[in-house]
Amino acid sequence: MTEPEELVSALPALDEREVEASLRPKALGEFVGQPKVREQLQLVLESALRRNRPPDHVLLSGPPGLGKTSLAMIIAAELGTPIRVTSGPAIERAGDLAALLTSLTEGEVLFIDEIHRIARPAEELLYMAMEDFRVDVIVGKGPGATAIPLELAPFTLVGATTRAGLLTGPLRDRFGFTGHMDFYDEGELEQVLARSADLLDIALRPDGGAEIAGRSRGTPRIANRLLRRVRDYAEVRADGIVTADIAHAALAVYDVDQLGLDRLDRAVLDALVRRFGGGPVGVSTIAVAVGEEIATVEEVAEPFLVRAGLLARTPRGRVATPAAWAHLGLTPPTAGGGPTLFDA
Structure with a gap:
C-alpha cells in the first residue's frame, strides 16, 4: 500500500503505472485543464495533418503529475501514428540513441521523458537527427575513425522535462513548439476526479470530489491517488459512496490535511514555528529537527510549502509566513518582539 507521506508526492509510484495508464485521456478533447497548451497543440497537429507532414518537435515542461506523458500519447493518437517511449536516463550512449x-x-512519435537527463554525447547526436533527419555513426577510433551517414525517416520528437532550466540552449532551440504545464485549479481537478471515478466505477458525489480536489496540490496524479484511497475507506467503513464527510474522514486517516499537507510538511512547519520561533533558520537545522535528510526537506517538502505561501526562502534561512502560523492555529510574534538567531 502507498505510505501516507507518499500520497501527496507528484512522482509516480511503481505500483500505480497500470492504473494511471487506464485513466489517461485518449484524445485532446478528453484532456482536462491546460486550455492554452491544448489550443496551441491542436493548431500544430491539425496543420500538420492538413499538410500530410510530421509536426514540429514538441517540448512539454512543468512539474510532475500534470499530464505531460498523457499529452505525448494523445499527440500520437491524434496523428494516427505509433509512439516509442523512453527516458533521458535510459539513453547513456550515442549508440543507444x-x-x-x-x-x-x-x-x-518518439517520446523522451526527463529529456534534460539525456547523456551529452547522445544529445549532440540528437541535434542533427531533429534538424536534418540524419545521424552520423562513428566507426572505429582515433585517426582511423570514419563517420557513416544514415538517413532517418521523418519523425516527431516529444520531449518532457520537469526542469526546463537544465536543458541546453541548442537542444531547446530545436523544438518547434514548447508548452508549459501549469498547476490545476480546484474546478479542473473536480472534472478530473469525476472522469476518473466514472472509469473506476466509484460512486463520487460532487461534494466529495470538491473535498478531494482541495487537498490535491493542483496535481491530477495526486487527485487520482487520493480518490483511490478514499474509495478504499468508503468501501470498508461506509456504504461505498464518497461524500465530503467520508473524504474528510478518510484523508484524516492518511494524514492529509485541508491544504494537502502531509506528515513531513507539517513536521517542517511545526519545527520552524514552535522550535525556532518562525525563523530564519537553516535548512540543515530543520532537517535534523524533523529527522530527515536535507535533500528530502528541500526537494519533497519545501516546494509545496513555498507555493502555498507557508514558507519563505530568504538569504538568512527559512522563515514561516503568517499563513503558516495560522494553519497551525498559532499567533505569530509581533515584529521586533523577540530575539532572533542573529542577535548579538
Missing part, C-alpha cells in the same frame, strides 16, 4: 532513431518508421 542511434539504434533507436534508425528503427523509427515514417511519422512515428
